Amino acid sequence: MTDRPVLAPTRGELAALLADARRAGRPVGLVPTMGALHEGHASLVREARARVGDGPVVVSVFVNPLQFGEGEDLDRYPRTLDADLDVCAREGVDVVFAPSVEEVYPGGVPAGSTSGMVTVEPGPLGSVLEGRSRPGHFAGVLTVVAKLFGLVRPDVAVFGQKDYQQLALIRRMAADLCLGVDVVGAETVREADGLALSSRNRYLDDEQRTEALALSRALHAAQEAAAYGLAPALDAARAELRAAKAVDLDYLEVTTPGLDSLPDPVPPGTEARVLVAARVGTTRLIDNMPLRIGAAPHDQTPDQQGDH
């Protein structure tokens, strides 16, 4: 049995709850979430705890309207604060910051993600991959994360690698705007069958959930085939995705770990990232995995590489 964390619905209450730790110089950890917490979030909390020791761990629960585009799932996004508090209690979270929209945007939410207020501009990395399908999304994400960093003043903030581009952009923001926050990426948690945990998985019916497995299968296939080069990796992944009739592919891309374009040709042994986004029914899912291009999975020697 653990105590429930203290719920802070306002900036003032949040600041008051963190004042003691601040005065005592204890580090503060933050796990920003949109709620609908699952085992993936729990793993982020454990990572934060490992980093701050006896300092407070704060989980923020806020469905940020600024990062949703028109026609996206802002209205139906699951809100489950009571269950979220249970998860946080089990994981020993100290403070749950669950503000209202008005508390975060006292001047109202600007129409369009970068008008009407001062916002954070992601730069070119914000317009590729997810950004191409979701214009304004990352401006909305970075702006709210900057706000949360300002309100919580964490020493460490933990994000999931499942939202890989988001993690990369938040890392860059922390560096480029000198936010003084150590941004940590935690590994994606998956179901036994490979499906990456996501709050949006609960939109899927049984049949769609089975079809959705094509995403992780495609990424694994790319990892395996990457030993033979970039084109085989992409072909193997595409074959898996094509076989799943209910999966409507948005993008499948292989980039550097920093999300830049790969050199052409790709030097053998290059570390890379394969990323996928697809719609299953009306549900948009994303996933990604690391891969190594032009090297066999098990310590291939340079001699063997020469065969491909």
Added chain:
Amino acid sequence: MTDRPVLAPTRGELAALLADARRAGRPVGLVPTMGALHEGHASLVREARARVGDGPVVVSVFVNPLQFGEGEDLDRYPRTLDADLDVCAREGVDVVFAPSVEEVYPGGVPAGSTSGMVTVEPGPLGSVLEGRSRPGHFAGVLTVVAKLFGLVRPDVAVFGQKDYQQLALIRRMAADLCLGVDVVGAETVREADGLALSSRNRYLDDEQRTEALALSRALHAAQEAAAYGLAPALDAARAELRAAKAVDLDYLEVTTPGLDSLPDPVPPGTEARVLVAARVGTTRLIDNMPLRIGAAPHDQTPDQQGDH
């Protein structure tokens, strides 16, 4: 006699110098400057000192390339660090943070003000007035101020009202991104003849300096004539500016104190701001003053207003 302030050329030295104050909970004051310090900057330092008491006052000296456009005066902008340190010594500044460009932009300065890195986007207020003549200027200003706030973590930061739009945008940034910094605007310091102090005044020769007085004369004329309405205020200011042949007007505008458009018609007694920008030779100068539209300067009664 006062000791010279400690010069911190790097982030690390800056952080080390502020660590004691931080631990002791003493407030930190920041006066961001581009150097070439004059009595206007000295007044900002005194304002910061009044706010933080025995806490440290930091003056940053950094000519920020990101806020200069092509063809602007980045290269010839005056660099006078030794004299700046003397001014800071006289005013009892504790730390002068004077970083290199590489220290502030370790990844290089992006070409164009909002590409290549994560930046701060000013929103619509960044594209009017100064922003119309200087595209990207305020993105550059807000980005470097966000960085300085991140590196210094001030409780209070003091800016001059001479750069009125800059002050308004920095206030909005602090609020919209929850930076936790109290942004203070200090009154413009003027020469006895009315010229607003500016580091760029040193570009002017004697004749140009005399012509440049038309800016403050125009603003005063607008203040006086504002009793009779908006149009008379603008007319009076324009007449002064037209009379100065060497003054090439960029804009003359009257806005709300928050830089929004005035309502039409303007209700009597409306508080407003008159702003001017002009080129004198190759030197671009700006100035602004408060004014009150539709009320006589000395407690005019409603009856008297009826005459106009």
